[in-house]
Amino acid sequence: MSAPPTSDGPSAPAAYTFDNVPGYEGTVAGGGGGFLPPPMPSFPDPSPQPEPSQAQWNIPSxxxxxAHEAFVLYASSNCCYSSAPAKDGMITNMEAFNTYRYRLETFTESRSTEWSQKPYNGEPVDAFSQPTxxxxxxxxxxxxxxxxxKEVIRVPYTSSMKNCHDCLAMGRVPCKNCCGAGNKVxxxxxGSGYHHEQIRCNHCSGRGRESCTQCQGQGAKKCTTCNGRCQLLVYINLTVKWTNNSSDYIVEQSSGLLLENLNQVTGKELFKDARYMVYPVMGFPDVNVVSAAERLIREHQATYSQTSRVLQQRQTIELIPITKVIYQWKGKSHMYxxxxxxxxxxxxxxxxxxxxTIM
Known part of the structure; x- marks a missing residue:
């Protein structure tokens, strides 16, 4: 058997391993080539049309x-709370706050390419047989x-067979455990062959060396890159990612409840609009929502249209009901x-x- 190559482990594929495919010049192995900007559309983007203003925005209370049932359930779900304040407390005042959440979603498609390889198992090769x-x-x-x-697609007409760069097309590589010798001390x-005052070593039968268990004494192991096949199938993979990019804006309110609490709940949907390109909502009674819509739509267009293809946008407005409740219990006023x-x-x-509670 020919001696295996003596390189120190797998190496990166040589540059000549990959063909120069028109349209894919920046593609590298292992990714890192970045996302590919979408081509310019052959026709102008449709102009966004404003939604008609909505006269009534229902505000639930x-x-x-x-409010009482929710408080009782809250107290009973906490093992450290007595249910007496929730059950026996008397509500003295309730104040509602209109808090809006505007959400813009931009659904995009992005594409990236990378050179990939696998052990060659007789698959047909089609590189340059037709334009890629x-x-x-x-x-x-x-x-x-x-x-x-996400979807990964093998690019047609880029597959070719190459000699494995790790084992130099031999199918085997030196064993790292014994440095290719097949045995070790x-x-x-x-390594002396003896121990305990010139007693012959039973482990190695006095040879001072033992057979390498990693390669069974062969000095080489099957190449894991080509799986011993000596050749690789090299091709370009196209990765297509569909991503829902979402941004929220919650209008500040004076109830005293932190906005982070509102991220855990849903609200009543007051408005919904989905199309290729949305237009800032008009006629909404809170100018902060209108301003947020204009700003986020502008930001999404600038951020995502450069590296992705925008497929659809959706905007919604929710009313998140907040009720501040004052109640009396044992002569003192409390709030939730x-x-x-x-x-x-x-x-x-x-x-x-x-x-x-132990601090």
Whole structure:
């Protein structure tokens, strides 16, 4: 058997391993080539059309019974809270706050390429048999809008067979464990062949060396890059990613409830608009929402249209109900919040805890 190459482990593929494919000149192995900008459309983008203004924006409010039931459920779900304040407390005042959340979603498609390889198993090679389609000319089926997804496609007419660069087309590489010798110094006698006052080493039978268990004494192992096949199939992979890019804006409100609490709940949907390109909502009673819509639509267009193809946009406005509740219990006034469609409760300084917290 011919001696295996003596290189120190796998090396990166040589530059000549990859063909020069027109339209894919920047493609490298292992990715890193960046996303490919989409081609200029052959026709102008459709102009966005404004939505007609909506005259009525329904503002829901919760009842006292709803606020009381939500508070009782909140107290009962916390093992350290007595349910007495929630059950026996008397609501003295309820104040509703209109808090809006504007959300803009831009669903995009981006494409990137990389040279890939696999052990050659007799597959047909088609490099340069026909003109290679461009990265944005290859058909890919987009998933449901506004859901992230990915598809990897082998680019047609880029597959070729190359000799394996790691084993120099021999199918085997030197064993690192024994440095290609097939054996190594016996660990029991440290290579002397004897131990304990000239007693012959039983482990290596006095040879001072033992057979390498990693390569079974062969000095070489099957090349993992080509799986012992000696050749590789080299081709370009196209990765298509569909991404839902979402931005939220919540209007500041004076209830005292932190905005981070509102990220955990849903609201009542007041407005929804989905199309190729949305237009800032008009006629909404809160100018902060209108300003946020204009700003986010402008930012999304500048950010995502350079490296991706915009497939669809969607904007929604939710009203997140917040009710500030004041109640009396044992002659003292206390407060809690009920917010979101889920009637989630937030109560600082709950007045009756039944266990201690260790600090």
């Amino acid at each position: 919760i009842s006292e019974d709803t 389609p461009g990265p944005w000319d290859i058909a890919a089926q987009a998933p449901t809008f506004f859901k992230n997804s 016996c660990w029991v006698c440290n 919040f009920v917010y979101g469609n889920e009637s989630k409760v937030h109560a600082d300084n709950y007045p009756a805890t039944c266990c201690c």
